[in-house]
Amino acid sequence: MREVELTIPEWEQAIAFLTAAGQKCDDERQEFILLSDVLGVSMLVETINNRSGGATESTVLGPFHVVESPRRQLGDSIDQVGAGPPCVVTGRVLSASGAPVPGASLDVWQANDQGFYDVQQPGVQPRANGRGLFTADADGAFWFRTIVPSHYPIPTDGPVGSLLNATRRHPYRPAHIHFIVTAPGYRPLTTHIFVAGSEYIESDAVFAVKKSLITEFAAVDDPSLAAGYGIANPFRLANFDIVLRPVP
Ligand code: BEZ
Ligand code: FE
Numbered sequence: 001m002r003e004v005e006l007t008i009p010e011w012e013q014a015i016a017f018l019t020a021a022g023q024k025c026d027d028e029r030q031e032f033i034l035l036s037d038v039l040g041v042s043m044l045v046e047t048i049n050n051r052s053g054g055a056t057e058s059t060v061l062g063p064f065h066v067v068e069s070p071r072r073q074l075g076d077s078i079d080q081v082g083a084g085p086p087c088v089v090t091g092r093v094l095s096a097s098g099a100p101v102p103g104a105s106l107d108v109w110q111a112n113d114q115g116f117y118d119v120q121q122p123g124v125q126p127r128a129n130g131r132g133l134f135t136a137d138a139d140g141a142f143w144f145r146t147i148v149p150s151h152y153p154i155p156t157d158g159p160v161g162s163l164l165n166a167t168r169r170h171p172y173r174p175a176h177i178h179f180i181v182t183a184p185g186y187r188p189l190t191t192h193i194f195v196a197g198s199e200y201i202e203s204d205a206v207f208a209v210k211k212s213l214i215t216e217f218a219a220v221d222d223p224s225l226a227a228g229y230g231i232a233n234p235f236r237l238a239n240f241d242i243v244l245r246p247v248p
Contacts, residue, residue, distance in 0.1 A: 017159055024158040030063060034160045037062075037206040038169070046190075054096050055245040059208040061190050062178065063155075064117040069107050072132040075230065077145035080126045084113025084147030087217060087236040088229045089193075093140040093181060094243050100140030101244055104183040107133050108144070110176070115152030145231050148217055151175045151199045154206065164205070171205050174198040179242070186244035193240045215240045 006014075024031040036042045042060050050058040072078065093104035109131045111117050118129040130149070136142045153171040156164065164171050175195040182188045192208070193215040194201060201209060217236040220226070226233035 017163070020159040029155070029158070031158050031160060033063065034154065034158070035163070037154070037208075038160055038164060040207040043207045050187075053245060055243045056181075056189055056191055056241075057210045057212050058189055058191050059210060059213060060206060061180075062206075064111075064119060065107075065109060065178065065180070066119065066128075066131065069109060069131040069133040070128045072134055072144065074134060074137060074141075074143055075145065076132065076134075078108060078110070078130055078132040079112075079145070079147045080129045081112065082147075084150075085236055086232045087146050087148045087238065088143060088231055089146060089177065089238045089240070090141070090143040091240040091242060093136045093142065093183065094241055095186070096243055096245065100136075100138075101183045101186065102136065102138045102140055104136040104140060104142075104181055104186075104242075104244070105133065106136065106142055106242075107180040107182075109178045110146065110149040111152050113147055113150050115150040143229070145229060146177070148195060148236050149175045149177060169205065170200070170203070172200040173204050173206060174201040174209060177238075181242050181244060183244060185246060187247055189242065189244055191242075193238060195238075 021031040021035055037060060046058055046060055093101040095101055112125060112130060118125040118127060132144060134142050134144060151172050151174050154173060156171045161171065175198040176192040178192050180188060180190050192213055194209055194213050196214050196216045215238050217238045219234060220237045221234040223233045226235055
């Protein structure tokens with residue numbers, strides 16, 4: 001306050017902003033976390049508290065995680081609509097030594113091809129569209145079918161939206177798929193894979209992109225591989241191994 005010699009009207013405006021942020025909060029909406037996100041505070045705190053030490057890097061949880069994703073079998077589709085480019089996501093859950101982590105649990109969730117999560121479009125998207133809870137096999141391997149998600153705007157109908165507007169910042173996040181990966185004896189990992197080449201990959205509104213999380217969603221034209229995965233040909237294939245840290 002000393003540095004900028006805050007005026008009384010400026011102080012009043014700051015109080016009004018914080019009051020509006022509080023009034024926007026309810027059981028579903030947390031405007032203060034969104035404020036922390038767009039100021040880069042969430043990502044900084046996340047990074048300080050999860051120095052990776054060679055493991056997969058973490059990133060923000062975001063507001064669209066639901067407590068119970070539906071349990072699905074390896075190879076199932078998390079997409080229940082069929083719009084958007086068909087896609088297979090594969091990988092292995094490993095320890096830092098490269099040993100597989102059999103039976104690791106992977107909670108995944110993503111927006112659809114229009115950039116909306118199921119919870120933003122009740123009655124439009126089926127419940128739990130774009131979500132799944134998978135268990136890695138004995139080799140730590142996982143694979144599932146989906147569609148390539150779109151980039152999307154964070155919620156802008158509250159004071160955080162006004163803040164972005166006033167500071168001439170866009171509200172978009174690049175396309176990504178969220179993961180929470182857990183296994184006994186390892187620290188839980190909250191992360192995303194980002195679609196390489198997505199719009200806004202260089203200017204995420206919440207500063208959550210880390211280079212190591214950018215993943216090629218390679219175009220594949222191989223009818224027999226597509227048939228093996230039970231997906232339409234051609235399709236996109238993303239491969240991403242996840243390395244967990246042991247609990248200290
Ligand atoms: C998300 O990726 O779901 C998200 C993260 C931070 C703010 C808004 C959305
Ligand atoms: Fe997201």
